[in-house]
Amino acid sequence: MAAISAILIVLIAIWPINNTLAVAATSDYGIDALFKFMLYFAAPIFVFVNGYVLYFARRYKHRRDEPADAVGIPLYGVVPLEIWWTVLPALLMVVLGIWSAVTLFGLYKPQAGALNVEAIGHQWKFELRYPGLKSSFYGDFYLPIDRPVTMNITSADVVHSFWVPQFRVKLDMVPGMVQQLHFTPTQIGNYPLVCTEFCGIGHGDMRTTVHVVSQADYDKWFSGEQQQVAAASASAGALNLAAGVVSKGQAIFEQKCAVCHNMAGFAQKKVGPGLQNIFSDPAHPKLVDGSAPTPEDVAGIIEKGYSGDIGVMPNAQANGLSSSDVANLVAYLKSQSK
Numbered sequence: 218m219a220a221i222s223a224i225l226i227v228l229i230a231i232w233p234i235n236n237t238l239a240v241a242a243t244s245d246y247g248i249d250a251l252f253k254f255m256l257y258f259a260a261p262i263f264v265f266v267n268g269y270v271l272y273f274a275r276r277y278k279h280r281r282d283e284p285a286d287a288v289g290i291p292l293y294g295v296v297p298l299e300i301w302w303t304v305l306p307a308l309l310m311v312v313l314g315i316w317s318a319v320t321l322f323g324l325y326k327p328q329a330g331a332l333n334v335e336a337i338g339h340q341w342k343f344e345l346r347y348p349g350l351k352s353s354f355y356g357d358f359y360l361p362i363d364r365p366v367t368m369n370i371t372s373a374d375v376v377h378s379f380w381v382p383q384f385r386v387k388l389d390m391v392p393g394m395v396q397q398l399h400f401t402p403t404q405i406g407n408y409p410l411v412c413t414e415f416c417g418i419g420h421g422d423m424r425t426t427v428h429v430v431s432q433a434d435y436d437k438w439f440s441g442e443q444q445q446v447a448a449a450s451a452s453a454g455a456l457n458l459a460a461g462v463v464s465k466g467q468a469i470f471e472q473k474c475a476v477c478h479n480m481a482g483f484a485q486k487k488v489g490p491g492l493q494n495i496f497s498d499p500a501h502p503k504l505v506d507g508s509a510p511t512p513e514d515v516a517g518i519i520e521k522g523y524s525g526d527i528g529v530m531p532n533a534q535a536n537g538l539s540s541s542d543v544a545n546l547v548a549y550l551k552s553q554s555k
């Protein structure tokens with residue numbers, strides 16, 4: 218067993234993980250080294266535990282000439298054995314714990330000049346938001362090579378997980394909580410982004426592709442997106458607040474907003490703040506984004522969403538709202554303000 222373990226350890230040491238799963242982002246957090254370190258110890262533990270299971274099963278098996286109720290060897294403890302099988306794993310855990318913590322701090326360290334992108338998990342797709350794009354989109358997305366990225370990660374429904382194996386980064390997407398991942402793509406190519414938290418029956422389909430491309434290709438993709446967004450919003454019709462209908466707004470509110478908002482004072486929070494008197498609350502003269510409570514600004518938050526200290530308010534696309542829905546909602550909110 219010692220010989221098998223030694224051979225495995227050598228094979229692990231010379232195994233180029235990079236050939237099996239390319240590293241496509243800054244890997245100086247030492248994820249691969251940490252992974253190999255765990256394997257070095259996992260290999261002999263696996264070999265010895267299973268080796269002894271097989272050996273004991275043979276060595277102490279029931280013999281034909283023994284009575285059916287024969288008592289085995291009465292063994293109540295071997296102190297030296299118990300000491301070393303407690304101390305060794307404990308030491309190993311301490312080293313792993315410290316190494317993992319240091320690695321984790323590296324992942325959480327923001328980098329200067331980073332591109333801020335938001336990724337929002339939905340059952341069962343990834344929504345992406347980019348600064349400079351008026352609306353979010355689902356599916357494939359692009360990142361320029363060698364530019365640090367800060368991924369702001371959250372979820373609109375249940376817990377998902379953001380994992381790009383080639384980037385060596387992974388983080389849970391938790392509803393009501395925005396967490397950040399920092400990395401820099403270093404290899405041009407297409408990489409899978411997969412959800413690794415079982416999130417319902419569509420979980421297996423929850424994957425998309427990250428394209429790491431040159432800055433020029435990124436710019437081309439970005440301006441293409443901008444034009445598409447402009448075309449889409451032109452066809453969706455302009456926002457006409459004056460045409461809002463209170464009763465329609467109330468129906469939409471109960472269907473799409475009441476899960477997160479009470480129709481009560483600001484302090485009556487659910488996921489988001491209470492929205493009664495949003496236009497006329499002396500205790501909260503400003504909206505959460507710091508703007509004045511005018512119908513236009515309230516409509517702005519409903520359209521664009523907002524992510525602040527309280528949590529994430531999804532945008533109109535995520536909530537499935539048309540321009541007239543937004544106008545109806547603003548009319549309803551106005552009717553609920555003193």
Ligand code: HEC
Nearest residue numbers: 473474477488489504505524525526527528529530536546
């Ligand atoms: C997933 C939960 C969620 C849903 C669904 C949601 N909101 Fe929000 N909303 C929030 C959170 C959280 C905030 C606070 C954001 C912050 O400041 O951190 C917020 C803030 C707001 C604000 C600003 C409040 C203020 O006092 O400035 C308005 C207005 C608003 N939401 C309207 C709506 C409407 C209308 C809908 C339905 C279409 C809706 N929200 C659906 C979570 C949600």
Ligand SMILES: [Cu+2]
Nearest residue numbers: 377412416423
């Ligand atoms: Cu998921």
